[in-house]
Structures are given as structure tokens and as C-alpha cells.
Amino acid sequence: MEYIKLTHDNLEKKHICCAISNNKDIQVASKKAWLADRLNDGLVFLKSVERGKCFIEYIPAEKAWCPIDADGYMHINCFWVSGSFKGHGYANDLLSACIDDAKNKGRLGITVISSPKKVAFLSDPDYLAHKGFIVADRAEPSFTLMYLPFSDSAPTPAFKACAKNPHIDKRGFVIFYTHGCPFTAKYVPVIENAAKEMGVPFESVLIDSAEQARNAPSAWTNHAVFYNGNYITSEILSEKKFKALAEKYF
Numbered sequence: 001m002e003y004i005k006l007t008h009d010n011l012e013k014k015h016i017c018c019a020i021s022n023n024k025d026i027q028v029a030s031k032k033a034w035l036a037d038r039l040n041d042g043l044v045f046l047k048s049v050e051r052g053k054c055f056i057e058y059i060p061a062e063k064a065w066c067p068i069d070a071d072g073y074m075h076i077n078c079f080w081v082s083g084s085f086k087g088h089g090y091a092n093d094l095l096s097a098c099i100d101d102a103k104n105k106g107r108l109g110i111t112v113i114s115s116p117k118k119v120a121f122l123s124d125p126d127y128l129a130h131k132g133f134i135v136a137d138r139a140e141p142s143f144t145l146m147y148l149p150f151s152d153s154a155p156t157p158a159f160k161a162c163a164k165n166p167h168i169d170k171r172g173f174v175i176f177y178t179h180g181c182p183f184t185a186k187y188v189p190v191i192e193n194a195a196k197e198m199g200v201p202f203e204s205v206l207i208d209s210a211e212q213a214r215n216a217p218s219a220w221t222n223h224a225v226f227y228n229g230n231y232i233t234s235e236i237l238s239e240k241k242f243k244a245l246a247e248k249y250f
Helices: 026-039 090-104 125-130 183-198 210-214 239-249
Strands: 003-005 044-048 054-060 074-081 109-114 134-139 143-149 173-177 202-206 223-227 230-233
Touching (some): 054 090, 109 125
Parallel strands (some): 074 109
Antiparallel strands (some): 173 223, 223 230
16 A cells, blocks of 8 residues: 655645545535644644545644643544455554654654544544553543553653533533534534524534644544533534434433
């Protein structure tokens, strides 16, 4: 398999794996705009040259868009190998490239957010454990911060206190989201329209800076749904799923 890194020079020309369409598609446009800014922060997006979901995206933890204390580490934002790309060792290739790059840049290790149970968009904890990652910290309801230290003296990373027990002081449905995931650009407006049709109180909060993300009320910042202050899910909801959720809670 041949891999390529996204750069300012090729970003407009290359597909981004998770949303494969033209640059006028709102999902692609929002993600590429987000990536363009993050490349200046040291983000690396390494992907298969083939069209499909086979990539790893990582960034120095000090610049990561999540509420963690992990200075000196490299943080994996997203790591996705699926469909026909599975079972060929491509995930091993991508992770090894990330580890080698982190070591060459003098990082202390790698961090990544996962969960003991299968959660969409989160890396497989069994695979990570097989590769030597261990659990550093936990946040409600079921998030784990896993890490791979490069030495025994490396400090243990942790979730920030704001994310340990997710809760907000707002009524109705509130969605916090970023453009770090392309699908939010499509589905958050869809949900907002559905909420209006149902007469359900709804607010969307776009997290548009690393500082906001580092102080977010949920461990997973790409998409977090709250109702009457309580955390509900990180799942990116379709209109049908949101309506079912609204009928359950409202």
C-alpha cells in the first residue's frame, strides 16, 4: 500500500477518506477548512492513496481539540481502517508511522480516546491494547484515555476535570460539535430543523478553537448531545434517530 500526507499544497486536490466527494460538498469543505488551520499546528493526516476509509490523523497533544492534559505526547484524533482495507496490515502501517514520527519529533508517547464498548468513530480498544496501549484515565459515561508511553518515566496523561462527569447548565437539547468530523456539518443543521418542526428546545454550539475544545464539557468534542444538562450520546444523529431520541426525552 502507498500512503500520502496531506499538505497545504495538495489538500484541495486529495480526498479526505472519511468524506469522499467534491470540495463543494459541505462535509468536505468544512473538514478541509478545519484541516488547513490544523496543519499549521503540526497535524498530520496520513492516508491511503486509494479511495476509501484508510487513514490516521494525529497532532501534538498541546494542540489537540479535546479536554486532556497530555503535554509532550502526540494525540491521535482519528484512526480509521474499514471495509476492504481491513485485514491487510494497513492499520499497523499507519500506527507504526505515527509512532515513528512521534519519536522522531521527541514526543513522550501517543494518546488516543477510546471506550471499553464499541462506539462510532472511536478506535478499537482491543487493537490498541494489543499494540501496547494502556488506560490512563476514564471519563463518564464510558470514555477511556489510552496511551503508549515511550519510556517508564513518561508522565501519565489524564482527562481534564471539566470532562470527567459531563454536565451543562442548559435546558432542552444542546449539541456541542466541531468541524473536526465532516459529518457534523451535514447533520447538525438537519437535527436543528427537526427540532424546530417538533417544537423541541434546541441549541447547537460550534466549538471553533482548541481552547474551547480543551475546556469542553465532554471527553469527545466532535459531537456531544445533552438534554436538560445531562449527557446523552456522542453519536452523530440522523433526523430519524434524533426524532426517536426527542420522543423518548421530551
